[in-house]
Amino acid sequence: MSEYILEMNHITKEFSGVKALDDVNLKVKKGEIHALCGENGAGKSTLMNVLSGVYPYGTYTGDIVYKGEVMKFHHIKDSEAKGVVIIHQELALSPYMTVAENVFLGNEQCSSKGVIDWTKTQARAKEMLAKVGLEHENVNVPVNTLGVGKQQLIEIAKAMAKNVDLLILDEPTAALNDEESAKLLEIMLDLKKQGVTMIIISHKLNEISYVADSITVIRDGHTIETLTKGVDDFSEDRIIKGMVGREMTNRYPVREGVTIGDTIFEVKDWNVYHPEDPNRQVLQNINIKVRAGEVVGLAGLMGAGRTEFAMSVFGKSYGQKISGTVKMNGKEVDLKDVRTAIDNKLAYVSEDRKGNGLVLIDDIKRNMTMAALRNFFSKNGVVNSNEEIVKAEEYKKLINVKANSIDQAVGSLSGGNQQKVVLAKWMLTQPDVLILDEPTRGIDVGAKYEIYCVINDLAKAGKAVIVISSEMPEIIGTCDRLYIINEGHIAGELSKSEMTQERIMGCIMADNRKGE
Amino acid sequence: MENKKVVNIDMRQYGMVLALIAVYVIFAILTGGKNLSPANINNLIMQNGYVVILAVGMLLCVLTGNVDLGVGSIVATCGAVIGIGMVDYGWNMWIAIIAALVVGLLCGMFAGFFIAKLGIPPFIVTLATMLMGRGLTYVLLQAQTKGPLPTDFTYIGAGFLPTIKVGPEGAQIDMVCIIVAAVVSVLIVLAELKSIATKKKYGFAGNPVWQLVVKNVVIIGIVWFFFYKLACYSGIPFVLVLMVILVGLYHFITTKTVAGRQIYALGGNAKAAKLSGINTEKVFFWVYTNMGILCAVAGIVLSARNASATPKAGDQFEMDAIASCYIGGAATSGGIGTIIGAVVGAFIMGILNNGMSLYGFSTDMQKIVKGAVLLGAVTIDLVSKRKK
Numbered sequence: 001m002s003e004y005i006l007e008m009n010h011i012t013k014e015f016s017g018v019k020a021l022d023d024v025n026l027k028v029k030k031g032e033i034h035a036l037c038g039e040n041g042a043g044k045s046t047l048m049n050v051l052s053g054v055y056p057y058g059t060y061t062g063d064i065v066y067k068g069e070v071m072k073f074h075h076i077k078d079s080e081a082k083g084v085v086i087i088h089q090e091l092a093l094s095p096y097m098t099v100a101e102n103v104f105l106g107n108e109q110c111s112s113k114g115v116i117d118w119t120k121t122q123a124r125a126k127e128m129l130a131k132v133g134l135e136h137e138n139v140n141v142p143v144n145t146l147g148v149g150k151q152q153l154i155e156i157a158k159a160m161a162k163n164v165d166l167l168i169l170d171e172p173t174a175a176l177n178d179e180e181s182a183k184l185l186e187i188m189l190d191l192k193k194q195g196v197t198m199i200i201i202s203h204k205l206n207e208i209s210y211v212a213d214s215i216t217v218i219r220d221g222h223t224i225e226t227l228t229k230g231v232d233d234f235s236e237d238r239i240i241k242g243m244v245g246r247e248m249t250n251r252y253p254v255r256e257g258v259t260i261g262d263t264i265f266e267v268k269d270w271n272v273y274h275p276e277d278p279n280r281q282v283l284q285n286i287n288i289k290v291r292a293g294e295v296v297g298l299a300g301l302m303g304a305g306r307t308e309f310a311m312s313v314f315g316k317s318y319g320q321k322i323s324g325t326v327k328m329n330g331k332e333v334d335l336k337d338v339r340t341a342i343d344n345k346l347a348y349v350s351e352d353r354k355g356n357g358l359v360l361i362d363d364i365k366r367n368m369t370m371a372a373l374r375n376f377f378s379k380n381g382v383v384n385s386n387e388e389i390v391k392a393e394e395y396k397k398l399i400n401v402k403a404n405s406i407d408q409a410v411g412s413l414s415g416g417n418q419q420k421v422v423l424a425k426w427m428l429t430q431p432d433v434l435i436l437d438e439p440t441r442g443i444d445v446g447a448k449y450e451i452y453c454v455i456n457d458l459a460k461a462g463k464a465v466i467v468i469s470s471e472m473p474e475i476i477g478t479c480d481r482l483y484i485i486n487e488g489h490i491a492g493e494l495s496k497s498e499m500t501q502e503r504i505m506g507c508i509m510a511d512n513r514k515g516e
Numbered sequence: 517m518e519n520k521k522v523v524n525i526d527m528r529q530y531g532m533v534l535a536l537i538a539v540y541v542i543f544a545i546l547t548g549g550k551n552l553s554p555a556n557i558n559n560l561i562m563q564n565g566y567v568v569i570l571a572v573g574m575l576l577c578v579l580t581g582n583v584d585l586g587v588g589s590i591v592a593t594c595g596a597v598i599g600i601g602m603v604d605y606g607w608n609m610w611i612a613i614i615a616a617l618v619v620g621l622l623c624g625m626f627a628g629f630f631i632a633k634l635g636i637p638p639f640i641v642t643l644a645t646m647l648m649g650r651g652l653t654y655v656l657l658q659a660q661t662k663g664p665l666p667t668d669f670t671y672i673g674a675g676f677l678p679t680i681k682v683g684p685e686g687a688q689i690d691m692v693c694i695i696v697a698a699v700v701s702v703l704i705v706l707a708e709l710k711s712i713a714t715k716k717k718y719g720f721a722g723n724p725v726w727q728l729v730v731k732n733v734v735i736i737g738i739v740w741f742f743f744y745k746l747a748c749y750s751g752i753p754f755v756l757v758l759m760v761i762l763v764g765l766y767h768f769i770t771t772k773t774v775a776g777r778q779i780y781a782l783g784g785n786a787k788a789a790k791l792s793g794i795n796t797e798k799v800f801f802w803v804y805t806n807m808g809i810l811c812a813v814a815g816i817v818l819s820a821r822n823a824s825a826t827p828k829a830g831d832q833f834e835m836d837a838i839a840s841c842y843i844g845g846a847a848t849s850g851g852i853g854t855i856i857g858a859v860v861g862a863f864i865m866g867i868l869n870n871g872m873s874l875y876g877f878s879t880d881m882q883k884i885v886k887g888a889v890l891l892g893a894v895t896i897d898l899v900s901k902r903k904k
Contacts, residue, residue: 338790359788373774378774
């Protein structure tokens with residue numbers, strides 16, 4: 001038997017005449033962790049869907065050789081029967097079912113036909129959880145009571161229960177914070193020792209260089225190269241070069257010609273309580289100031305309260321018993337609802353563009369004008385649809401939204417382009433202050449760069465920009481100054497020259513120790 | 517500007533109109549042309565007036581991703597108010613109409629309050645108003661029919677605009693219809709020219725000329741066909757005027773106003789709408805309040821047409837209105853649908869009903885066919901979308 005557990009040879013897959021994959025080759029050695037890198041839309045997910053039988057045999061050309069045999073998967077069940085299991089980016093857990101039920105969802109442990117053996121289910125669930133480092137977890141609680149990090153591990157346990165030989169993880173750490181991500185990577189290394197072969201798709205290149213044994217880079221539906229640990233250069237810059245086809249020496253565009261002005265946005269003594277629990281204080285005495293033309297970061301771990309802060313300021317969209325003052329351009333304002341916040345020239349770009357930002361079934365232009373419609377595109381309640389088209393075309397060009405026309409539904413765009421539409425939507429409200437919450441989550445390197453350019457342009461235009469990001473290099477690369485938020489309060493403030501990942505983490509750790 | 521780009525006509529919308537014409541032609545053949553008679557065309561409009569009015573209001577509910585089940589009952593309640601007021605208390609017609617509108621408004625606000633302010637699912641709230649409204653109607657009318665209502669009032673449901681009859685005895689036609697048809701034709705052409713002019717001014721790509729010509733010729737053809745038939749009968753029914761005004765108004769609201777956009781945004785993604793400064797509670801409240809008012813209008817028209825108020829009035833109207841919206845291409849998940857679509861849907865249902873009655877189908881058979889048409893229309897719509 002060859003050293004490869006999987007060989008995908010000359011895979012070509014077309015969608016109505018467009019080649020999503022063009023003669024792609026992927027070879028995965030038995031027992032390794034193989035990373036698949038590429039920009040969004042490069043064809044990574046398509047390739048994995050071909051492998052797992054989502055696109056059945058016959059709809060693509062080329063061979064899949066798995067454990068020395070040519071495979072013809074017609075359905076995802078076929079591939080699972082052979083031990084190939086894919087874990088998609090979106091969690092496929094049923095939130096109100098228990099951990100044990102979820103681990104054996106679709107793979108129920110039965111005593112006789114169709115009758116579930118609960119004792120066996122629980123015992124086996126414990127076994128599976130032990131393999132992913134959750135041996136002390138109660139298997140009888142609903143999964144939605146656990147954090148996202150643990151849920152991701154339960155997904156893996158679920159795959160383990162299917163006797164997996166080849167595990168495919170699509171963006172497993174996208175929704176996890178640094179600590180949870182680190183834990184997941186350790187589990188992956190542990191699984192490798194147990195003999196599981198893995199393919200990982202991720203945009204977090206530092207994680208890939210840490211965990212992977214080899215990396216295959218895909219660009220525009222072609223395999224570009226395969227790098228092997230110990231042989232090739234595994235640095236992030238090297239991988240990016242393969243992904244984008246050019247050297248990206250500067251991932252963060254330089255901001256030039258910005259004059260930083262007076263403080264135009266100020267929040268004082270901001271206190272917020274949990275929306276469902278009036279006794280639980282989520283934010284304590286937060287004070288921040290942002291000047292015109294300044295980009296200020298809010299760093300912190302996931303769940304530190306940054307999104308809650310932004311949303312509570314933005315028209316009291318989060319929490320209750322909110323106290324504190326907001327000053328815009330030196331004047332105290334009461335942003336009692338979202339409409340008032342928009343009228344006072346504050347904009348909030350949500351971290352969840354699909355859930356909170358866009359109407360996916362609607363077209364680009366209507367999404368772009370959704371928030372500004374009342375103030376800038378209507379007269380006496382009647383919409384000026386011609387003006388709307390002109391502006392939408394202008395912004396499509398300005399921030400380079402890649403789409404056939406402004407009449408295209410935003411649901412059909414890639415993540416990066418969707419993010420640009422959301423940005424345009426808020427730029428069209430002509431704000432003075434923009435809060436960008438995770439503006440580059442889940443989008444590729446090229447689109448990220450373009451978003452950073454937009455941030456620079458906003459600063460140049462004298463706007464105050466607040467960036468919330470869990471990616472520390474990003475926040476360091478884009479911000480002039482940053483506040484570190486930890487457990488609902490400000491744990492520190494760093495100027496440009498003081499910003500390093502170590503200092504940010506150090507500040508959070510010191511704050512945690514203080515709290516104990 | 518890219519002039520190469522050609523805006524294509526939205527075939528879905530036209531597909532429905534073609535389906536409407538096809539159904540009509542099929543029944544014309546089956547009934548040997550009976551459904552083409554002037555009297556029948558007139559009936560078609562008078563019988564379907566209230567379904568169209570309700571479908572218009574229902575579309576707004578459907579756009580939010582919900583329905584209003586209480587429609588038929590509220591129609592009956594408003595009719596009962598008119599019947600009791602005019603027959604038992606001798607109210608002036610205008611007072612009766614205002615009273616009915618107020619009752620409709622209050623019913624709508626009642627549902628709107630529970631849905632918007634308290635967050636109770638619309639399905640439950642309107643299921644309750646359906647039961648309560650029907651019960652209330654029976655209580656008010658003491659299970660009796662109130663009538664007859666005065667002719668001044670029945671004009672709303674059964675009357676015609678003044679006519680100018682010309683031509684030989686027995687084959688007289690009404691000039692008012694012809695004049696209206698001519699004016700409408702001119703307006704359609706002018707509106708198209710204006711739209712072309714604005715598109716030029718902004719430098720947008722337009723449709724190819726032949727497409728516009730075909731489209732407008734078909735529309736003008738339909739207009740002339742209807743008005744000619746009406747001219748041969750008794751002229752323009754008042755219900756038609758009311759219907760056109762309401763359809764025009766709501767078409768304008770849904771396509772051209774901020775309020776209309778807010779309904780679509782809410783239906784498409786309520787959370788995103790909220791974070792874009794749209795007061796979703798307010799939108800919900802007014803959508804259901806509006807439905808209540810339109811129920812009152814339908815109740816007025818229905819009682820005027822029947823010249824009486826009966827406790828069973830409006831039974832299952834909500835189902836016709838809901839079916840009209842879905843046949844007309846609205847999505848059950850909300851955010852998609854048009855007023856014109858709902859009106860076309862209502863007429864497809866109406867023509868089916870009318871054609872089957874003329875052909876001699878029993879009402880039981882009619883229900884089977886209507887159910888099948890609803891299921892078929894939505895299935896074709898969804899399956900064709902999935903293929904794309």
